[in-house]
Amino acid sequence: MSIEFVKLETKEAFTVVGMECLLSPIEAPKIWHPFIQNIHLIENRVNSTVTLGVCDDLNQRYIASVEVNKLDAVPEGMVSFVIPANEYAVFKHKGSIQGINESFQEIGKWLHQNNYKGTQKPPFFELYDEHYQGENEESKFTIYMSLVKI
Template identity: 35%
Template sequence: MDYLHHVRRGIDYIEARLDSEIDLADVARHAGISQWHFQRIFKALTNETLKTYVRSRRFANALDKLAHTDERILEIALASGFESQAAFTRAFKKAFGVAPAGYRKSHQRIPFLRKVRFDEDYLTHLHGGVSLEPEVTVHPGRVLVGMRTRFFSVDSEKNNFATKLPALWAGFMPRIAEIEGGVASIGYGVIQQTPAHTDELEYLAAIEVRADAAVPDGMVRFELPSARYARFCHRGHLAQLDQTVNYIYSSWLARSGLRHTFGPDIEVYGESYRHESDESEVYYAIPVAE
């Protein structure tokens, strides 16, 4: 039996009904297998329950409406499966640290659940290419020096990260020797939203330095504050790193009980990183809070 095909059908059924009641038995029926089998297969493939996934996708749909439409919050709440605006507001604030109305006014874009891409590469990655549960720890503050660019990620119609980021690292690596006061042979990729909070992002390729280190021409200084991070290990070629990020945001974050703080994400390139190698390891960390 092609289980992947059945799961895809179930996912498509959910995606078409995010604004209405979704019965798990109907999802399984549309997928062509029993509810028990579908839920068990789904949990094995994604490391989360089908009920959690449906709730998270409807939350993501609500986020999109708050950001891009003028639809009333009450209507959004009811379409998301909540019995009242008050219940929706409580759940929203618990998950994201801000009320729906405040989120709409702030123009702060919450990174959250994308539709899971159930293809062979993604499933293979889940079963060996990423640590499904992260190490959650407090990272001390540090000072970085490096080179910066702006880019659009795979979530944007203007996606250009595949050209912008490799070009940035190619320009930065030969210049690392110019940086005095480096404290470790570890590279950092720092990803954060631009001040305008559009879908354009900023990326910093950098190394850690002493606090009094000079900044070479054409580079910038960046102070990374102390924060609690959930750190995942990405195993394999760097070209598949987006699959790890997709898992973090589309699966783990939704069921973790934690929320993204809107601080910068971090890529950590240590001794286990191998350029252009399937044997490479890179760490990807997101800042989290209760």
């Protein structure tokens, strides 16, 4: 497992649609299977090869989701969520998804060493694209950590 800082990036607000669960190391992985089985129900997807894992820390929930460019309807059993405009530190995680906790520890160290702190709006989201391979050690995905300078 490795984590690499990629860049600082400012993103405009955007909307996601997906399935939510309690924010926990046990519950969050469980939501992905039913979400992927029903992903075809979501209209107006921005990118058909990208999914997002959104941490809504304020409400203690995790949302397996996709970005939409227009919110016409939210399928039954799903929610919509607006990720507000924010500045992010962007990191690339390489390795099995099982190493994600170590990646977040390294991200915390990077934030501290570079005089940043995370925010709670939401604190982070994970971007999974065609490079994501689950348990495979060659798997890659991107973590966007919202931040402010201290």
